[in-house]
Amino acid sequence: MATLHPWPDQTLSSNKTRVIRELAQGQNCAAQLQMIVDQQHSQQGSSPEELLQKILTCFDQTISMLQDACMTPAAVSKERRGCYKRKRGAQTWTIVSDKMEDDHAWRKYGQKTILNSKHPRSYFRCKHKCDQGCRAIKQVQRTEVDDSKMYHITYIGTHTCRDSSPHDMAPSNNSGIPFDGSSPTLKHGYEEEMTPSDVTELDSMTMWEDVVLGGDGFESMYGDMVSDMYSCKEVSCLNLEPIGLENGFQLDDSEFV
DNA sequence: GGTATTTGACCGAA
DNA sequence: TTCGGTCAAATACC
Numbered sequence: 592m593a594t595l596h597p598w599p600d601q602t603l604s605s606n607k608t609r610v611i612r613e614l615a616q617g618q619n620c621a622a623q624l625q626m627i628v629d630q631q632h633s634q635q636g637s638s639p640e641e642l643l644q645k646i647l648t649c650f651d652q653t654i655s656m657l658q659d660a661c662m663t664p665a666a667v668s669k670e671r672r673g674c675y676k677r678k679r680g681a682q683t684w685t686i687v688s689d690k691m692e693d694d695h696a697w698r699k700y701g702q703k704t705i706l707n708s709k710h711p712r713s714y715f716r717c718k719h720k721c722d723q724g725c726r727a728i729k730q731v732q733r734t735e736v737d738d739s740k741m742y743h744i745t746y747i748g749t750h751t752c753r754d755s756s757p758h759d760m761a762p763s764n765n766s767g768i769p770f771d772g773s774s775p776t777l778k779h780g781y782e783e784e785m786t787p788s789d790v791t792e793l794d795s796m797t798m799w800e801d802v803v804l805g806g807d808g809f810e811s812m813y814g815d816m817v818s819d820m821y822s823c824k825e826v827s828c829l830n831l832e833p834i835g836l837e838n839g840f841q842l843d844d845s846e847f848v
Numbered sequence: 849g850g851t852a853t854t855t856g857a858c859c860g861a862a
Numbered sequence: 863t864t865c866g867g868t869c870a871a872a873t874a875c876c
Contacts, residue, residue, distance in 0.1 A: 699853060701868060714867070730867090 620645050684746045691731050691742055695750060709735060717752055725752035 696718035704711045710733035717725040730745040 698851095700870095702854075703866065703868095706865065712866085716868095728867095 616645075682747070682749055686744050686746075687734065687741055688744055689741055691744065693744075695727070697729060705732065708732065717750060719750075719752035723752040725750055727751070 697715035698718045698720075699713055699715050701714040702711050703714070712730055712732040715729045715731065717727040719725040727746065727748045727750045729747065732743045734741040734743060
């Protein structure tokens with residue numbers, strides 16, 4: 592299946608290399624031009640037009656690549672639909688109950704028809720996911736028996752939120768399972784929690800995406816710079832750290848000064 | 849206008 | 863390739 596991500600994974604690293612290489616080449620040309628211009632002050636030498644054209648071409652290509660990647664925020668958001676890391680692990684409980692409601696506030700976020708099931712499965716997440724980062728979710732599906740209004744309810748993850756509902760004043764296992772005495776059929780399963788390392792790669796990728804996709808962080812920090820860069824073909828305003836490259840080029844803003 | 853739900857698209861796992 | 867889980871735009875509701 593073809594992904595619609597602006598930079599598919601298999602081309603992401605190569606594009607990064609190309610961008611950096613183009614920038615480095617432009618930098619090198621600029622440095623040469625600077626030397627020529629300096630020499631012209633002392634003696635009339637060759638015209639820098641050729642180098643200038645090369646510099647402009649390099650930056651045009653770089654900026655074009657960046658622009659291709661920098662889609663509008665709405666478009667980026669749309670293309671990234673469905674991009675998620677499926678929860679593996681976390682505590683799970685499955686109960687059979689005659690009611691879907693419990694003591695916690697849930698918000699429905701999806702519904703799917705399940706193969707060989709008469710009834711769709713509904714997906715709920717804790718209402719406090721956004722404000723408190725609570726990761727508890729539950730899945731509700733009616734039992735296959737038509738005449739019995741019973742529901743299979745699977746709770747995944749425990750509540751980390753401080754639900755403001757009065758019910759929370761009572762002792763709770765914080766899992767969202769109602770302790771109302773009329774204990775439904777309960778199955779309990781436990782798998783390992785997601786580790787912090789799960790986010791490491793994602794974070795580094797996000798950092799790069801912030802640069803090439805115009806993420807919030809990058810836009811706020813460098814948005815004006817990129818705009819200036821494109822309008823005046825000038826990159827000296829980018830306060831880049833020196834970067835060593837395979838081809839011997841080096842990104843060092845000191846050479847632009 | 850703000851919030852909740854619906855629903856089709858998309859992704860990862862099997 | 864299929865299917866279940868999630869996202870987010872569109873829509874409904876208050």
